Amino acid sequence: MNPFKYGAVVEGKNFCHRTALVRQIREHIADKQNILIQGERRIGKTSLIIESINTKNCRHIFVDLMSVKTVDDICKRLLQGLVELEKRSGFLEKIIQNLKHLRPVVSIDPITGGPTLELDISTPQKPDSILETFSVIESVCHGKKTVIVLDEFQDILDLECNNEVLALMRSKIQRQKNISYVFCGSIRKKIDSIFSDISSPFFKSAIPMTIDSIPVDDYFHFIEQKFQIGKRTIDKSLFEKIYQLCDGITGDIQQFCEAIWSITSYKDQVRDKTYNEALLLMFSREQKTYELVIGQITAFQMRCLVALAKLGNVGVTSTAFISKVGQTTPSSVKKAIQRLADIRIIFEVSKRYRFSNPFFKMWLLHKRY
Ligand SMILES: Nc1ncnc2c1ncn2[C@@H]1O[C@H](COP(=O)(O)OP(=O)(O)OP(=O)(O)O)[C@@H](O)[C@H]1O
Ligand SMILES: [Mg+2]
Structure with a gap:
């Protein structure tokens, strides 16, 4: 189980x-x-x-x-x-x-x-x-x-x-x-x-x-033992990659590990390849939801969302962000970002915006939007 x-x-x-x-x-x-x-x-x-x-x-x-x-x-x-x-x-x-x-x-x-x-x-x-x-x-x-x-x-x-x-x-x-x-x-x-x-x-x-997030060492110990139940092994460095992907959000880490478990077998070592396959599994499970989300936003809001996925932790009114979105003004970007936050696709932490669902962000990058 x-x-x-x-x-x-x-x-x-x-x-x-x-x-x-x-x-x-x-x-x-x-x-x-x-x-x-x-x-x-x-x-x-x-x-x-x-x-x-x-x-x-x-x-x-x-x-x-x-x-x-x-x-x-x-x-x-x-x-x-x-x-x-x-x-x-x-x-x-x-x-x-x-x-x-x-x-x-x-x-x-x-x-x-x-x-x-x-x-x-x-x-x-x-x-x-x-x-x-x-x-x-x-x-x-x-x-x-x-x-x-x-x-x-x-x-x-x-x-x-x-x-x-x-x-x-x-x-x-x-x-x-x-x-x-x-x-x-x-x-x-x-x-x-x-x-x-x-x-x-x-x-x-x-x-x-x-x-806050569970400290990475404590969490690794817990996850390692869970994988051990099925004689699967995972390296700390790979777990850190998962932890980073999920921004340390417990529910997302558990969800990703559930996907890894379901594509691995007894005595398997969890590798980078497994990580990629688990991401693809997440995408196939959630793709319908991603498409519904995209259906709710304008082309311009989508450009802002993709810029956020690509640039990560930069201010949305920074020159780098504005030039990534292209042909726009800081006020139009702010409005679009606000709309994305209102419908909870992204959220604000210390004047930066993050994706509510880290797998959606990875999917946008994977699809090369
Ligand atoms: N201490 C923990 N150990 C293992 N998994 C945990 C732990 N805490 C939370 N989780 C995982 O995170 C998920 C969300 O947990 P929980 O519902 O307690 O969070 P929450 O902050 O109350 O969420 P929400 O914001 O949706 O109310 C759980 O389903 C579980 O997968
Ligand atoms: Mg709760």
């Missing part, structure tokens, strides 16, 4: 240790501190949190706020988390019935057999429902130390009434002495506007922790 997992949270033996970070998170939680975990996409934020809180004595609720659009959505996801924590549904149902507006019903999922929750959505909820929801959480967790993880927290900003919702949440959270909150997010500007903007209700309300 392929030992390289990607696309979902990894735990236990599939989790390359991040000992210091896990220890820090556990310490903050023990001190009842709220923490903010931030880092690039697919770097391993959610896995790190899960690994840190999945211990016998850590009562926790995990709430994924990805793409929340309404107050109902937030309340439902919070309460569903609570339902999963308190499997004693009779007790919980009694408490939840006190929610005047939400009218929740706890039932049993016929497939998983676990409790699930439905809300009355005939009347859209007002931000005040947030207060009621947090009151329920408070009463269920009363006297019991609990950790609440709010993953993809920045997506709350997509609600029209986001400031009101954040203010109400904050007012409740700061009074809950037994509950530690772990906020997690990856769109840096949005997370910054919640936790670093002085006018935000959450300004400086959690200890920030930035998650």
